[in-house]
Amino acid sequence: MPILIDIRKLTIIGKLIQHGAKNVADSLSTMANIDADIRIKSLSFVEPDDIPHEIGEGAFHHANIRLTEPPYGVFLMTFDDRTGEEIAHHMTGQPVEGELNQLQESALQEMCNILTSGFIDGIANTLETTINMETPTLEYDDAEVIAEETLSHIHSDSLSIVLDSVVDLQEENREFQLRIFLVPDPGAFVNLIDKLDIEEIREIDDLTARKDDDRAF
């Protein structure tokens, strides 16, 4: 059965993501005292089957949560060893030598919590709703395993929104590269977007008054 959306409402998906990213930046500032810009480098739509390929080759840090409220589905964040080491170093002030130590592990977990809740809350605010969620657990696995464990309950014809994002630390010349997968339930997602009016979203944009000249996704 087709799940239909007005093609002109696709611009709303971009706005949602933009607001999610902005909220992550705000959360980093208030919760971790980190001044950062979040840039979404690319947005694409893929099928769940393509997700292992999208995650990449080898093993990755990953954190995922199942959304128990609309738009349901899964939020998954992945990043590689290098990004993990950079975040751990930045958060603890200790360079990573070999394995992460316990403090560094905790710091990485804390960063994941901030990024995940910031992003989901940002989307929820724009949708004028709340999306309750559990705290994500940070794990480390091969891309195939990540996809299998995270997405086993997802229908193979679901839509997956893939975001390449960069957390750009203002105080130093350092960037963290993250990949985010949003795999909502297609029906619930369309239902949420259908309720939104593009004019309402414009008003929210005016209120948040974009400070930079970044692309509006």
Next chain:
Amino acid sequence: MPILIDIRKLTIIGKLIQHGAKNVADSLSTMANIDADIRIKSLSFVEPDDIPHEIGEGAFHHANIRLTEPPYGVFLMTFDDRTGEEIAHHMTGQPVEGELNQLQESALQEMCNILTSGFIDGIANTLETTINMETPTLEYDDAEVIAEETLSHIHSDSLSIVLDSVVDLQEENREFQLRIFLVPDPGAFVNLIDKLDIEEIREIDDLTARKDDDRAF
């Protein structure tokens, strides 16, 4: 009136764009003897009203064509002075000193023709159709003027697909940054996509056998 598309078919838009970009690379190789990769750095959906902001501040080189066959609408390519000078330099071997000379102007025009026809043909091939078009004329104007002249006949509720793309020359350490706007007629565009089967697109993908590990949009 809403123009409805099955949300799970959005993956096809990414495939179309990927095939368009691949065809540009092939055209550059065969028509201009330039070995280049084309990377689509970002894909976004915006409303036509946002296009001047998306083009940027100031004056830009631009080339546009109206499509007289489905998906109708407009194809617009923009790039800034620096990219213009780099292309002209690369194509003619003459560095740009102040204004472009006549040879450099012609080279820039030729590059626009190759990029435009390559992209549109790539999309048409994937759609298993042809899209006839005129030769684009390269011009130079302020972003507001470009948007006004190009899009004056476009409905304000049309969907605009914006692509940031990079032409990466293999033989030297040089990149050209281009921005591409596809503003199809929403109805005709949905109609075309509806006719496509995701399985058919997969088969085309298998045939073209992606050589690199780039993201599949």
